[in-house]
Amino acid sequence: MAMTIDHLSVDHVVHVIQKFTDARGVAHHVGEEGLITSLAFNQAAGEIGIAWTRGRTTETMYFLLTHREGPGIGRMKQYFDVGEYVPAPVEGKRLIPGIGYVPLAPTLPKLTPTLITSDARFDDAMDRVWALAGASTFDEAEKQIDAIVYATDRRGDNCERAASALCAWAKLHAFDSDLTTHYWLRERGIQLWYSWGSQATSGGEGTARARQIRAAEHELLELDRKLGRVTT
Helix, strand or coil: CCCEECCEECCEEEEECCCEECCCCCEECCCCEEEEEEEEEECCCCEEEEEEEECCEEEEEEEECCCCCCCCCCCHHHCEEEEEECCCCCCCEEEECCCEEEECCCCCCCCCCCCCCCHHHHHHHHHHHHHHHHCCCHHHHHHHHHHHHHCCCCCCHHHHHHHHHHHHHHHHCCCCCCCHHHHHHHHHHHHHHHHHHCCCCCHHHHHHHHHHHHHHHHHHHHHHHHCCCCCC
16 A cells, blocks of 8 residues: 555645744745655654655655654644645546546558559558548548458458457547547447448358347447446
8 A cells, every 4th residue: 555644645635824944944934835756654764754846846744753844754744735636647548637547649550642452451541541530531441442442352351350450449539529530430440340240141150140239339339438428
């Protein structure tokens, strides 16, 4: 468990509500605020250290356990009010208030101008679909899907791969401020899943594909629920 001192803990903003001078002679005044980054106890020195960040500067306040005036164990509430919780940054993530850490905004593939029709370049073609969707050029994205899925697919393999890719990218765009790309990718991906499901050649294969389709839909609906976009 992380260290706490009275009501103070790391990753919380605190506000000074009563002036004081710490053990190093540094004065602090009412209205000062900062984000606590660490709490430490030096048993040998009988000293508490509270590091906080104010703007771009991190400084440490020191308090002796032997002092009976000013901040100390059992007296912190008289001097500090605890505010917002601001968790430390997580590499490769971004913080969305009320949600937590989510993937960084996706980096779109470089948009190539030429329609790709070779089945051997399926991955390149799908990257082009993503880039076009990210640029809200949905008609062109549709043409690329037609060229690489419907015009080349013989066993449904490309349809399945395309559906999986579009739904995966839709999840990455679920935190965009403008959800147009997110919704296009997920709707087009689900359409491709059902197209793939309709190509089943037996009842058993159809049942197996239906389970896979439902799982893909469920993942997107669960994401909606976590983000508060559905209520049921």
